[in-house]
Amino acid sequence: MASDSQQSQISLRPLERDGFATRILKSLTAYIQAAELKAGDRLPTERALAAQLGVGRSTVREALQTWQAMGLVQIRKGSGTYLAQDIRATSLHVPVTINLEREAVLNSLELRRAIETDAARLAARRGRAEDVERIRAALEEMEAAYAAHGFAIRQDRTFHEAMFTASGNPLYLQIFQQIITRISDAFNGSRENPFVTEPYADESQPDHRRLYEAVAEGDEAGAVAAVMRIIDFVEAALRHDQ
Amino acid sequence: MASDSQQSQISLRPLERDGFATRILKSLTAYIQAAELKAGDRLPTERALAAQLGVGRSTVREALQTWQAMGLVQIRKGSGTYLAQDIRATSLHVPVTINLEREAVLNSLELRRAIETDAARLAARRGRAEDVERIRAALEEMEAAYAAHGFAIRQDRTFHEAMFTASGNPLYLQIFQQIITRISDAFNGSRENPFVTEPYADESQPDHRRLYEAVAEGDEAGAVAAVMRIIDFVEAALRHDQ
DNA sequence: AAAGGTGAGGTGGTCAGACCAATATTAGGC
DNA sequence: GCCTAATATTGGTCTGACCACCTCACCTTT
Structure with missing residues (x-):
């Protein structure tokens, strides 16, 4: 029983087999650091990313969509995708949900x-x-x-x-x-x-x-x-x- | 000159012509409220959503991906998409980025x-x-x-x-x-x-x-x-x- | 020379259809 | 009745196509 409680307390879950999206974002983070891209700089085009990463464009789009939801990039139709923040590998991104009640x-x-x-x-x-x-x-x-x-x-x-x-x-x-x-x-x-x-x-x-x-x-x-x-x-x- | 400064202060931008993704999410929010879905409940399948909303499946996927990034839904391969929070139309979702420095x-x-x-x-x-x-x-x-x-x-x-x-x-x-x-x-x-x-x-x-x-x-x-x-x-x- | 207009190319937005992989469901055998 | 294998469902990914929008160089006009 003691071991049961322990199991539920110790965080034993370094598994998380990420999908492509997560791996793409990691790869992109590394690229951004290597290329020293700053907030406001333009990222490679979706087609270029897809080709260089060896994945489909739709996969790249879903990954970028995730980043946009987190406020890391700004996607502008007809123009390109731009960094909205300085990104480091150690950044932690958390979504916060706020219920807009009257108060x-x-x-x-x-x-x-x-x-x-x-x-x-x-x-x-x-x-x-x-x-x-x-x-x-x-x-x-x-x-x-x-x-x-x-x-x-x-x-x-x-x-x-x-x-x-x-x-x-x-x-x-x-x-x-x-x-x-x-x-x-x-x-x-x-x-x-x-x-x-x-x-x-x-x-x-x-x-x-x-x-x-x-x-x-x-x-x-x-x-x-x-x-x-x-x-x-x-x-x-x-x-x-x- | 005074009008110049004023222009830059008064927020004159109620335009924001949202893409499909945003509209899909609004529609989905209404549906969730109408169907009284609670956290843990399963959403319609991507294909069903695409058909009912009259949009392509990839568009639905990008919208759901955004919701997943905000922690609102959990997408499980082979199983379905599940609500992770109780969602109301008045919820405000903000991404917060934290730099994990030493301190x-x-x-x-x-x-x-x-x-x-x-x-x-x-x-x-x-x-x-x-x-x-x-x-x-x-x-x-x-x-x-x-x-x-x-x-x-x-x-x-x-x-x-x-x-x-x-x-x-x-x-x-x-x-x-x-x-x-x-x-x-x-x-x-x-x-x-x-x-x-x-x-x-x-x-x-x-x-x-x-x-x-x-x-x-x-x-x-x-x-x-x-x-x-x-x-x-x-x-x-x-x-x-x- | 400066201002405004025009058009071609580039980029994201969307779609359709296909196939794969993980999961859920069902049918079958013991 | 229970376990197992076949089947159906569902999300994950890819491809190629077309559209809408933006950019920018080039051109016309003043």
């Missing part, structure tokens, strides 16, 4: 608060000059855009991305970019006016500057507090809007 | 600390009897398994999943299941002995019980503290092991 945006905001406060704290603790400089640049662009047009959605996103980058934990940036913003986009995409949070922007604008200053000065508590206030504003805007 | 596990632990402390706090605040009961059941199973075999990896995971469920924010559970544990698995898979944290398990065992008690009593601070100690042990084990 999905508020839930994502809760998640954002949890990770962004920590990210701000880490950023203030590290205080790398290079990171601080990038945050400052993003901040000034955001303030300029806001002064000019009254909104600065893209610049705001860039600012927070710089924050997450400065935390030194790439997972934070990934979750922000690939989960939180996508939920937000999906939510905004189904509404008439996507600029839900704009009327509140001028209230949170000063806090963005305080956040930058706190990070620059290594003030962890101040950075966390600034993030809390910023997210409070977003949350208030959302609740008011719903 | 990926420590990074994932940092992420886990950020979201699990918040999840524990929320769980203690809500204190739903049903959730508390499930946590208790998982705790007792874990303690029993640990007393019997000296390890309880699966039960430990179930316990924490019950915690995340009790938080009321499904995003937390998803990130734990689909990102954190997969990073951990990928890391363990490449090592001789996957039970890295086991020698430390008996130290963190009491804290699991304290975490349960804090949640049951609505003690938010106590729950957060217990999570912190648990993750401290895991982190210590990791650092010691590396």
Whole structure:
């Protein structure tokens, strides 16, 4: 019986006899590394891949389709297949399914608060000059855009991305970019006016500057507090809007 | 000039003329909902889908391949295609790419600390009897398994999943299941002995019980503290092991 | 010389039909 | 009744064809 429990716990499954698709992707990964292809570069054509790999074109297509689903490549009809990310052999690709219930945006905001406060704290603790400089640049662009047009959605996103980058934990940036913003986009995409949070922007604008200053000065508590206030504003805007 | 900047900000792109694949998936989603198919159920055969949708079989295959990449279906040669998740029309599927550098596990632990402390706090605040009961059941199973075999990896995971469920924010559970544990698995898979944290398990065992008690009593601070100690042990084990 | 229009070739998108390999089902023998 | 072998079903792959779209060089027009 003890051995039974053990069997079900020890991961004993290095079998996985992959189909062609998996092998093609491995081969392609090796090729991409060897050829030093970067994001944006074009891959060989489907016909060329099929010929060089010695498989049918439909098989190549299914493999590439898989990569597209994982966001690794972008297939453009009539043009070619392009790398969408820098690919390394050690990359792990996981699909995440999110049920867009009514509270999905508020839930994502809760998640954002949890990770962004920590990210701000880490950023203030590290205080790398290079990171601080990038945050400052993003901040000034955001303030300029806001002064000019009254909104600065893209610049705001860039600012927070710089924050997450400065935390030194790439997972934070990934979750922000690939989960939180996508939920937000999906939510905004189904509404008439996507600029839900704009009327509140001028209230949170000063806090963005305080956040930058706190990070620059290594003030962890101040950075966390600034993030809390910023997210409070977003949350208030959302609740008011719903 | 102002209009230029505005153009680049306002999202003016509701075009996206999807290929067949996307339309097939939409149609399939509707069918699955209408037929009330649940996870584990078998989908119609590729040939049947092609005939009913009026498209070629290869097109159906590419669409299903996409779903498999997203983890929605499992395709079994010679048997059929099976639903791997309950699918709703409102589900959002995002691919997340993680670079498994050396520090990926420590990074994932940092992420886990950020979201699990918040999840524990929320769980203690809500204190739903049903959730508390499930946590208790998982705790007792874990303690029993640990007393019997000296390890309880699966039960430990179930316990924490019950915690995340009790938080009321499904995003937390998803990130734990689909990102954190997969990073951990990928890391363990490449090592001789996957039970890295086991020698430390008996130290963190009491804290699991304290975490349960804090949640049951609505003690938010106590729950957060217990999570912190648990993750401290895991982190210590990791650092010691590396 | 610069702007806009045109056409040929390249590339992904789709289809049909065929055969293979793994699995599931059925029919047969004990 | 149970095990086994023949058969049917289903996904996996290949081929070759045609279409729709994009690119880009070439040409016309201004």
